[in-house]
Amino acid sequence: MFKSIKSKVNFARMEEALLDYWDENLIFEKSVEERSDQNTYFFYDGPPFATGLPHYGHLIASTIKDVVPRYQTMLGKKIERRFGWDCHGLPVEFEVEKELGLNGSADIEAYGVDKFNEKCRSIVLRYANEWKRTIRRLGRWVDMENDYKTMEVNFMESIWWVFKTLWDKDLIYVSKKIVAFSPRLSTPLSNFEVNLGYKDTQDPSVTIKFKVKDEPNSFVLAWTTTPWTLISNLALAVHPQVTYVRVKLADEVYYLAKDLLEKTLGEEAKVGIEAEMLGSELEGMAYEPLFPYFAEKAADGAFKVVLGDYVSTETGTGVVHTAPSFGEDDFVTGKRYNLPHVFPMDDSGYFTAEATDFAGQYFKDADKAIIKALKERQLVLKHETLVHSYPFCWRSGAPLMYRTIPSWFVNVEKIKSTMLENNQQITWSPDHIKNGRMGKWLEGSRDWAISRNRYWGNPIPVWICDSCGEKHCMGSKQELEALCGEQLTDLHSHFVDSLTFGCSKCEGTMKRTPEVLDCWFESGSMPYGQQHYPFENREEFDQHFPADFISEGLDQTRGWFYTLLILGTALFEKPAFMNCIVNGLVLAEDGKKMSKSLKNFPDPWDMLNKYGADVVRLYMLNSGAVRGDDLQLSENGLQETLRNTMLPLWNGLSFFTTYANIDNWQPTQVEDVAELSNPLDRWILSRLNHLLLDVRTAMDNYDLNGAVAPFVGFVDMLTNWYIRRSRRRFWKAGDGDDKNQAYKTLFTVLMEFCKAIAPFIPFISEEIYQVLKNDSMPESVHLCLYPEVKREFIDEKLEQEMDIILKSVNMGRALRAKHQIKIRQPLQKITLLTKNTAVQGVLGGMSLLITDELNVKEVEIAQNEEDLVKLIAKPNLRLLGPKFGKKLKDIRPQIEALTAKEIVELQNGGKKNITLEGEDFEIGIEEIFIERHQKEGIVTESEGDVTVALDIQLNDELTAEGFAREFINKVQQTRKEMDLEVVDRIDVVYSASDILKNALEKHQSYIKTETLAHTLESVSSKDDGFVDWILNEENCAIKVSKI
Secondary structure: OOOOOOOOOOHHHHHHHHHHHHHHOOHHHHHHHOOOOOOEOOEOOOOOOOOOOOOHHHHHHHHHHHHHHHHHHHOOOEOOOEEEEOOOOHHHHHHHHHHHOOOOHHHHHHHOHHHHHHHHHHHOOOOHHHHHHHHHHHOOOOEEEEEEEOOOHHHHHHHHHHHHHHHHOOOEEEEEEEEEEEOOOOEEEOHHHHOOOEEEEEEEEEEEEEEEOOOOOEEEEEEEOOHHHHHHOOEEEEOOOOEEEEEEEOOEEEEEEHHHHHHHHOHHHHHHEEEEEEHHHHOOOEEOOOOHHHHHHHHHOOOEEEEOOOOOOOOOOOEEEEOOOOOHHHHHHHHHOOOOOOOOEOOOOEEOOOOHHHOOOEOOOHHHHHHHHHHHOOOEEEEEEEEEEEEEOOOOOOEOEEEEEEEEEEOHHHHHHHHHHHHHHOEEEOOHHHHOHHHHHHHOOOOEEOEEOOOOOOEOOEEEEOOOOOEEEOOOHHHHHHHHOOOOOOOOHHHHOOOOEEOOOOOOEEEEOOOEEOHHHHHHOHHHHOOOOOOOOHHHHHHHOOEOEEEEEHHHHHOHHHHHHHHHHHHHOOOOEOEEEEEOOEEOOOOOOOOOOOOOOOOHHHHHHHHOHHHHHHHHHOOHHHHOOOEEOOHHHHHHHHHHHHHHHHHHHHHHHHHHHHOOOOOOOOOOHHHOOOHHHHHHHHHHHHHHHHHHHHHHOOOHHHHHHHHHHHHHHHHHHHHHHHHHHHHOOOOOHHHHHHHHHHHHHHHHHHHHOOOOOHHHHHHHHHHHOOOOOOOOHHHOOOOOOOHHHOOHHHHHHHHHHHHHHHHHHHHHHHOOOOOOOOEEEEEEEOOOHHHHHHHHHOHHHHHHHHOEEEEEEEOOHHHOEEEEEEEOHHHHHHHHHHHHHHHHHHHHOOOHHHHHHHHOOOOEEEEEOOEEEEEOHHHEEEEEEEOOOEEEEEEOOEEEEEEOOOOHHHHHHHHHHHHHHHHHHHHHHOOOOOOOOEEEEEEEOHHHHHHHHHOHHHHHHHHOEEEEEEOOOOOOOOEEEEEOOEEEEEEEEEO
16 A cells, blocks of 8 residues: 555645654765765865855755755765855954944954954854755755864865965965955955946046146146046056147137047037147146145156057047056056056045045045035036946945055966866856856956955965065964964964064064955865865865866856866866856846845745745756846746646646555556557656656756756646546556556656656655655665666657647647637537648547547548638739739639639649630749638647647537536535545535536436446535536536535
């Protein structure tokens, strides 16, 4: 006997019970332990921050990270899945700053770096338990007890080794460069962090007048959207090959690009042109500084026109205001002209006392005051507002600035070509990522700024002599202990910054450089840190590097994927991973970013508790999100997944166990397809093995969507075709061969299918397996091997033939729906038209399937269109009009008089003679149009080479049978609502009109057989217990009683 299964199911409750079963029986642990150490598969798990709660983006990433290891485990691979936590960095510091009411570096240092760091440590895993609860509920199997944490001393020591190895390879350097800088956090950001925070914003757009020296009332016009940088202006850049003009307007003379004259000064300004010159001729022109704060820098070459190839004439004036401390082009130009550097601003973005009139003002807030001051001196030609994309800090939300600061860099450009080669070795899914988003990012990659002027992070392990500048890079904790003579239990800055030692080059003292490493450097080093490589596990690491598989969201092409590739290439000249699935973003239903304040998405836990994790997983896996596309999540989508896939599959299991238990059928699987005589059995087994082939092929290519879509379609084929068309084989009395073959087939399909879907929807697959398994089988479906493809079961010809039947049936269903004819209303005839003789044979050979499914009495196979529709020929006026002109009216009646047979002859390539004024003319099919008019009572639908025609005319006999089938349906609904067993017998009493009563009496035997009714009695009045129904517009009351 199989476990009794009810059709009503609460998937969420079922899943909770299965989670307990897996935990109590250590199924996850066994799935690892039972696999051989000689057949391994290695997976890296990207570390999330535990300072925030998991969201839908984490759910889809976690689902993908669960599916692939489960699949590989079922292929016999041993996979240890270790969770990790990203513990350092700005997200943690920012949370602590808010909690403590601190604002920037000065506040932190006043509070105490040691106390600040320990506070950071205390909150790092604030939501770890919520993460564990969510990951477990989703059904993801991952080791969260033996996790790695980037703040643990062993992990941090491996990071030091990574840094030291790059140092030894001359890939680390410190330089003063223009970097994206967050004043709110007082630290530089990497270029991929910058890309996380672009927003459209409004900024002032001002055209400034720079007064030319020694030319009265003459000005160079320059345009900017960053007025706050004007205080630091030291030069004006022009393009050497662009034509510029000196133009007089009223009492003033302006210099600007000729192409931008009208746009800047108006069309009338052209008449004031006094001279034209190339930009190269303006080089060296001196002008007066806008502000007096750095006027003395003129002696060092400042406040002159310089040349720059980057200057364009697309916007502005063709003259670029240049502040070498702010902006990449400005910095490069400043170096080329040996311009001095001025930086009247602190690390928090506030002007210092050097900018006397603006001291203490935040840089962006100072825009208005700067513009006002220049307007008062009549140095603003235009002041407008511009909407453009500008980078904001991804963590604080404050605007960034590009400024000079000493930073530590990885020399990415030195290894770029090898990175590009390594990228070609990786299998990306979707594959366009390789040479698209990832490849293009690599091609444009620049040196990586890895230092942060912060506190809670892995200290840069470089000690610098305070006297001669000698540098010493530490590669291990032991090395530092040996040099300092102290034992270390921690490597954070407040433990190591006090450690000094004597310089080997002079009498000076070696002190650590104050910066910490970018947390992306740590996450990119996780392959080494999680195994404490190379201090431990060297042999194991060497065997498993590069990893077989990783997965994260699309944004990580410029984050974790990128840093893994940089460091893998720099350390070993290899990619760090060989296969990567990239998921898209999960957005709200309206296409916007999910927002708690807007409440534009359903709570993930509500969805898990309402629909179950399998539904959530399958919905996401069967979307474009696993192909790198965005998913606009909607609860309707979850409902459809439940309704169209999960419930039908469950009902299929319920159907099987119900009748197998009634017949006490003993489970055996189909071993040889030749033993099956029913084509439906051979067909579903062929489809099953085709499915296994498709899923295996897709999964081996890391195409999750390509694996999921076929099995979702298979559920429909299994439940809506195979089981529907085989029901009576299970219902009928006795234990004949056909019934036994049906049981064996459905059992085989359910057993193998539950294994096939186990990596994707692990709960329902486990429940199906537990219902069907015997004691000799593994205790969990997740301890089974993935089903092999039995190619001898695949019958391509039979599948093609069944596809033809299904296509015909679907067209028949569509016709019924279009003309609002219920499937329970029998019709007399369906005609299937095709000229393909092979298709005719298929339709004729399986006509019983069509009659049963479409509820028709007979199937007719035809090959002549005129059997179904009335054909009428009309002249093709476009061709015949020019040829016959006004005489066309004499030809029209002859064409419209063509018989159906004559029209068919034209369709087959024949010709037809028509007579005009005693002369014969020949016409062909191209010279006529054919109108098709449905014959009365016939409706048609065509697809490809098959046309379906339904005779929808009803006679009394068909109408009466329709009433009987509707009545049966309502009784069966009542049985279901009464929760009766399928073998329970009933008494049925009804009250109905004479028309309905006569129909039911005529089909009384049929009704009683179908409903297991012992009696079927008509009464004139109804009492309690009757339920009112409308059967094909006739009122009826029905009462069902269990015997």
